[in-house]
Structures are given as structure tokens and as C-alpha cells.
Amino acid sequence: MSVTVRIPTPLRSATGGVSEVVCAGATVREMMDDLERQHPGIKERICDADGSIRRFVNVFVGDEDIRFLDGANTSLDDGVSVSIIPAVAGG
Amino acid sequence: MGAVVGLRCRECGRGYAVEPIHVCEWCFAPLEVVFDFDEIRRTISRESIAAGPRSMWRYAALLPGDAEKRVDLGAGFTPLVPAPRLGAELGLHDLWLKNDTANPTHSFKDRVVSVALTVARGFGFTTVACASTGNLANSVAAHAAAAGLRAVVFIPNDLEKGKVVATAIYDPTLVAVEGSYDDVNRLCSEIAGAYEWAFVNVNVRPYYAEGSKTLAFEIVEQLGWEPPDHVIAPIASGSLMTKIKRGLDELATVGLIDGHDARISGAQADGCSPVAVAFRNGEEHVRPVKAATIAKSLAIGNPADGFYALKVARETGGSIDSVSDPEIVDGIRLLARTEGIFTETAGGVTIATLAKLAAQGKVRPDERVVALITGDGLKTIEAVEGAVAPSMTIPANLEAFAANLQEGA
Numbered sequence: 295m296s297v298t299v300r301i302p303t304p305l306r307s308a309t310g311g312v313s314e315v316v317c318a319g320a321t322v323r324e325m326m327d328d329l330e331r332q333h334p335g336i337k338e339r340i341c342d343a344d345g346s347i348r349r350f351v352n353v354f355v356g357d358e359d360i361r362f363l364d365g366a367n368t369s370l371d372d373g374v375s376v377s378i379i380p381a382v383a384g385g
Numbered sequence: 386m387g388a389v390v391g392l393r394c395r396e397c398g399r400g401y402a403v404e405p406i407h408v409c410e411w412c413f414a415p416l417e418v419v420f421d422f423d424e425i426r427r428t429i430s431r432e433s434i435a436a437g438p439r440s441m442w443r444y445a446a447l448l449p450g451d452a453e454k455r456v457d458l459g460a461g462f463t464p465l466v467p468a469p470r471l472g473a474e475l476g477l478h479d480l481w482l483k484n485d486t487a488n489p490t491h492s493f494k495d496r497v498v499s500v501a502l503t504v505a506r507g508f509g510f511t512t513v514a515c516a517s518t519g520n521l522a523n524s525v526a527a528h529a530a531a532a533g534l535r536a537v538v539f540i541p542n543d544l545e546k547g548k549v550v551a552t553a554i555y556d557p558t559l560v561a562v563e564g565s566y567d568d569v570n571r572l573c574s575e576i577a578g579a580y581e582w583a584f585v586n587v588n589v590r591p592y593y594a595e596g597s598k599t600l601a602f603e604i605v606e607q608l609g610w611e612p613p614d615h616v617i618a619p620i621a622s623g624s625l626m627t628k629i630k631r632g633l634d635e636l637a638t639v640g641l642i643d644g645h646d647a648r649i650s651g652a653q654a655d656g657c658s659p660v661a662v663a664f665r666n667g668e669e670h671v672r673p674v675k676a677a678t679i680a681k682s683l684a685i686g687n688p689a690d691g692f693y694a695l696k697v698a699r700e701t702g703g704s705i706d707s708v709s710d711p712e713i714v715d716g717i718r719l720l721a722r723t724e725g726i727f728t729e730t731a732g733g734v735t736i737a738t739l740a741k742l743a744a745q746g747k748v749r750p751d752e753r754v755v756a757l758i759t760g761d762g763l764k765t766i767e768a769v770e771g772a773v774a775p776s777m778t779i780p781a782n783l784e785a786f787a788a789n790l791q792e793g794a
Contacts, residue, residue: 300575302574302575302578303577303578304406304408304409304410304413305410307410313578339410339411339412339413340413348412348413348414349414349670349692350396350408350412350413350414350415350689351413352571352687354571357568359567359673359687361672361673362673362675377571377575379571379574379575380407380408380413380574381408381413381415381687381689
């Protein structure tokens with residue numbers, strides 16, 4: 295299973311400036327682990343020490359927030375796009 | 386940048402320079418501005434404020450932005466009026482209304498936008514942008530027009546007509562997005578990474594949000610430098626509630642008041658009540674929802690500052706509750722009928738929630754309460770047009786009028 299992960303500007307210091315990373319994984323959790331293998335240090339920026347996604351990080355699979363799906367256990371279809379997005383204030 | 390000396394992460398405390406950035410690179414938490422309060426305390430006084438303009442910029446010492454870059458349509462210093470007739474209906478003996486419908490584009494958003502565009506100009510941006518549920522769109526488009534800045538405004542495509550027209554009239558690039566506000570917001574956070582624009586609620590958000598403090602400053606000054614006992618505000622992203630608290634705290638920090646014990650409560654619509662639900666359930670985290678309410682200006686299902694709004698309510702002894710769409714309409718009508726102020730749906734949410742909290746004893750009868758009326762009813766006519774109508778329609782003669790009046794109209 296291969297997915298494209300879109301990296302937001304504040305995280306690009308952890309990917310050497312790259313804005314998209316192709317990762318392997320059947321779930322969001324596995325994808326995170328592969329992202330960490332490719333760019334060591336990025337996971338602790340997105341996840342707390344216990345591995346759960348930080349409060350201020352929104353992860354979308356396609357157009358859906360994973361909190362409306364199965365969280366870190368959300369399954370990934372081949373070729374899907376995953377976005378990591380910081381929380382934004384209102385309007 | 387005024388008295389701003391830097392930015393700081395609200396969670397991990399890492400420091401950053403004064404730049405157009407909004408999240409901590411380390412932990413993704415929001416950044417906030419850091420002031421040199423020692424310096425401010427040395428120069429600020431009730432007299433220096435009274436000598437300033439009759440606008441929010443009388444508190445310039447406590448706001449980001451340089452005076453020579455100021456973008457100002459005259460926002461702020463709106464009326465604070467006693468509300469005895471509404472108070473009598475709700476059983477509250479000392480109720481006041483902060484009437485922010487009186488702002489240049491008829492909502493409190495003019496406060497944050499005036500700061501955001503001043504700062505954006507200071508950073509050298511020539512294009513300003515926002516994701517908006519309507520009020521912010523109106524305000525960004527108007528302020529950008531007056532400042533000669535290009536505006537790109539993103540809104541959900543189902544907004545009230547008044548909010549769409551009252552944005553488009555200023556001739557921005559107005560982008561109606563097929564989706565909810567949360568969809569628009571997500572799109573904008575990605576666009577903000579790709580274009581060199583000042584997104585008022587994205588990359589200049591730490592500065593923008595400071596503008597809301599002026600509501601707290603004005604309330605205290607207008608009450609004769611006495612802090613209120615209780616403030617009730619609507620919750621969309623949750624930022625307003627946190628900035629009311631911050632504003633009251635800062636007045637004490639710089640020595641303009643001795644301190645305060647104000648309780649701060651929040652109001653949401655049942656159809657978008659993630660913060661109220663978390664409050665009721667005693668949860669620390671806010672679970673996002675799909676919004677569905679007539680209070681579109683509050684329809685943020687994933688409120689960025691929801692966590693902090695919860696904290697403010699709990700720390701100050703306030704409450705957060707929510708009301709149904711029919712209760713919102715009733716709230717709008719009650720405020721209009723008793724105090725002569727026509728508010729948009731967000732104000733209906735605030736008044737209906739205030740009524741609920743007062744009935745439950747959570748807002749106490751003898752407290753000095755201030756309710757924030759954040760936007761004008763003419764913006765959301767759709768919400769009430771089915772509920773009110775002419776009392777009679779008659780031919781133009783005296784007999785017809787007298788006959789209809791006798792029928793109890």
C-alpha cells in the first residue's frame with residue numbers, strides 16, 4: 295500500500311524541505327512509522343510520547359478527518375492522499 | 386511592532402521572532418504574541434487611554450502593530466448599554482450588553498481585522514486573505530479596500546445572502562467553496578503554505594487574535610474601570626473567550642485595575658456544540674463535529690481554541706452550554722423586543738444561552754453580567770424572516786386601520 299503524505303510548511307524542516315512524501319502502510323499508524331523511517335525525528339513532532347496524534351494536529355485521509363474515521367487505525371487505500379494540517383482559528 | 390517582543394508557543398513555551406508564523410514548529414501548538422509588560426506599565430494610564438481616539442486603538446499600547454501602518458475604519462469603542470428590560474425577563478438585576486453590531490462592518494471581527502491588516506502591512510504583504518463564516522469576510526474585504534490591499538476571501542458556498550453581498554461589494558476576489566467552513570479552513574491552511582499572502586486567521590493569527598482583547602478593555606473602562614462579575618460570549622473557534630480572559634488579566638498586569646474575579650461563560654448552537662458537549666461531559670478534549678445550525682457564523686465543527694475555551698470556563702467558574710435553532714430565533718426576538726438591538730444568529734445564541742444559564746442559577750441574579758452582542762441582525766435576515774411579519778396589511782384609509790386595530794392587531 296503506497297500513499298502520498300502532504301507535509302505542511304511548519305513540518306518541512308523535518309523533511310529537508312520536501313512537501314510530499316510517498317509512504318507505505320495499511321493504516322495511518324503504519325504510515326506514520328514509515329514516515330519516521332524516511333525522516334527520523336518527524337514522528338515526535340506529530341505524535342505525543344504515547345504515540346497518539348497531538349491535540350493540535352489534524353490528519354485527513356482524502357477529504358475526511360481521521361477523527362471521524364478510525365483515528366490512527368484508519369485504513370488507507372492504495373494511492374490515497376494524506377494531509378497533515380495544523381489547527382486553524384475561526385472566522 | 387508596538388510593544389510585541391516575540392512569539393511563544395502556548396504549549397511548550399518555545400520562543401520565536403516576530404514573523405508571520407502561527408504554529409510551533411516543534412509541537413504544532415498555536416503561537417501567541419509576547420509583550421514587554423514592564424515597558425507598557427511604565428507608560429500606560431487611565432488618562433493616557435482617555436486621551437486616545439474613541440476607537441479600539443485607544444489601547445494601542447496593548448496591541449500589535451505600528452501606528453504608521455494602521456488600517457483603521459473606526460472599529461471599537463462600541464456602546465455598552467444597561468439592559469434592564471431584558472434583565473427583568475431573565476431575572477438578572479444588573480445586565481449589560483456590549484453592542485458590537487455598531488462596528489464599521491457590523492461585527493466584532495473589525496477589531497481583529499484592524500490589527501491583522503495593520504500587522505500584515507507592517508510585514509510588507511500586499512495581499513490579505515481569510516477563511517470565513519461571513520463576518521470576517523465582510524471585514525477583511527472592507528478594510529483591504531480602504532487600505533488599497535488586494536483581498537482574497539474564502540467562504541462556504543451556503544452562506545447567508547447578506548454576508549455574501551456585504552463582502553462582494555468591496556470587490557475582493559471572493560471564492561465560494563463547495564463545503565463546510567471546516568472544509569474551507571482546511572483548504573486555506575494548504576493555500577497559505579503555497580502563496581505569499583497574509584492569511585489573517587492562519588499565518589498572522591497570533592496578532593489577529595489580540596484584537597479581541599479590546600472588548601474586555603472597553604467593558605472595564607466603560608464600567609468606570611470596574612471589571613464585571615460575569616461575561617458571556619459566543620463560541621466559534623473559542624478564541625474570543627480566551628481573549629476576554631486575557632484582556633482582563635492584562636489590565637491587572639499593567640496596573641490599570643487591581644485584579645478581577647470575572648467568570649467567563651460560552652454559548653454554542655446545539656447543531657455545532659463540540660465545546661459545550663465537552664464541558665457538560667467533563668472532558669478535557671474537544672471532539673470535532675459536522676456542523677448543522679442556522680448560526681452559521683458559529684458553525685466551526687473543529688474549533689482550534691476549543692481546548693482553551695474549556696479551560697477558561699473551568700478556571701473562572703463559568704459555564705458553557707448550547708441552545709436549539711428555535712431557541713436562537715427566540716433569543717434574537719427577545720433581545721430586539723426588550724432592548725431595541727437586532728442581532729444576528731450568534732447574538733441569538735448568546736442571549737438564549739444566557740437565559741438558560743440564568744434559569745439554572747449558573748448566572749446569578751445579582752451578578753454584574755455583560756453579554757457580547759457580536760454581529761448585526763441584518764446580516765442573517767433568513768433566520769427570522771419566517772418568524773416576523775407586518776401586523777396588518779390594509780387599504781390606505783382610516784376605517785380599515787381602525788377596524789384592523791380593534792381586531793387586536
